[in-house]
Amino acid sequence: MSARRITRTRLFAATTVALAALSLTACEGDELTGSPAPESSTSASADGNSARPAGGAKGDAGDTGDTGATGSTGSTGSAGSTGNGKAPGSGTGADKSSGGNASAGSGGTDGSDSEVPGACSAADVRITAANAPRPINHLLLTATNTGSKTCALPPYPAARFGEAQAVPPVAESSKPQSLTTLAPGESGYAGVRLSSGDGSGENGYETTALTIPFEDGSIARVKLPSGGVYVDTALTVTYWQTSASNALEY
Structure with a gap:
């Protein structure tokens, strides 16, 4: 056992x-x-050597805040993230810089615009008158810039024939898009219907004198064709044109 x-x-x-x-x-x-x-x-x-879990996003936001805000701590990281990583005041500086460039650009545009030509004076242009071959009873006025600067002609010649007190009417259908401007040596043209071709005009008279006033008060004295011209109530002028053919279409 x-x-x-x-x-x-x-x-x-x-x-x-x-x-x-x-x-x-x-x-x-x-x-x-x-x-x-x-x-x-x-x-x-x-x-901090291992990768942070998803729950560490708040800590990452704090780190971003450290980078964005100078001298800020992780606890104020939200303020840094609002700044998008820029130092305080950097956004304001960018806006000021942009504004400055815009102002400079607009100034450059204004400065680069060509000068608007001044109005022509009787001393700047020489006006001649010639009978037009057609249509009948028409006169062609030619204004040539004899000055040294570009100038703008008045809208139309306020022609006064002889002792006439009234300015003849203007053919509105001949109005161009803008005033006719003349560089030195260039010419502008205007047509004048002197009288009716069928004798329907009234108060007709012959004259050898023609004057055309300008906006500055100066007056151009135009020599008419030999023997003068005959005018009546059909007298009409066109706007100044850049071509003679256009001036004689009305």
Whole structure:
């Protein structure tokens, strides 16, 4: 009986030792798998060496704020993100710079605009008159710039034939889009209907004198064709044109 008890005791002891060995092996296996302990994970996050989880977005915003606002701390990172990474006052400076460029551009445009030509004077132009081959009873006036600067003719010649007190009417259909301007040496043209071709005009008379006033008060005296001209109530002038053909179409 004592021999059996000894044998059982030894078997129990051996079994206990084997179980202990298995437990130790299992623990060592866990250590070999390299599973991080909670403390080591916390330490890595504290050191900032491992990538931050998605929950660290607030901290990233703080970092952005540090970059955007000079001398600001992470707690004021939202203010830095509003500034979009620019130093305080940089936005204002950009606006001022842009405004300055705009002003300079508009000034350049104004400065680059060509000067508007002044009105012609009787001293600037020489006006001649010639009978037109057609239509009949028409006179062609030619105004040539004899000055040294470009000038603008009046809208139409306010022609006064002889002792006439009234200015003849102007053919509105001959109005150009803008005033006729003359560079030195250039000419403008105006047509004059002297009288009706069918004799329907009234108060007709002959004259050898023609004067054309200008806007500055000066007066050009125009020499008429030899023998003078005959005018009546059909007298009409055109606006100054840039071509003789246009002036004689009306």
